[in-house]
Amino acid sequence: MAEIRTYALIYVALLLLGTGKFVFFEFDQYFTYTMAMGGTILLAVTKSLLIAGFYQHLVEEPRSITYMMGVAVFMVFLLAVAAGYSIQ
Template sequence: MTRLKLYTAIYVVLFVFATAQVVVEQSSGLAYWTAFWIIIGLSFVKALMVAWYYQHLKWEPRSVTFTMFVGLLAALALTTAAAYSIL
């Protein structure tokens, strides 16, 4: 039952972060790059939470966690490069 409560809490946090991303994207008062970095930051935290709990990296050896973290940074770099190519 404890895991169910933990996973439910994480799901709610992920839902709130996703909602915050939509609100930031829809707000016209923010500059493009400010909104961009807020959304990238929220996405990074969401990806870490998903990897840590739902992919069970919390209980894996550190080498597996490090490998996943390098992949996450590569995905972040590619996302940033794609955003620059849009302009």
């Protein structure tokens, strides 16, 4: 099990990544809308990986469990894309 220091560092990293979305959209003279959306998606993926890895303890699980979770997330992504495609 990870120690308190690790959780504190992950918390600070999540706080900084959450602030990144504000920075992308507030400083629009530096970032275009496309860059802000791409950066926000990248930040969201990074935050999700940190949360799943440390707070849901996937780092300590066997690799097969991690791969199974990755496949499940990918399938949900495919389902969301297919649903979005069928709406158009």
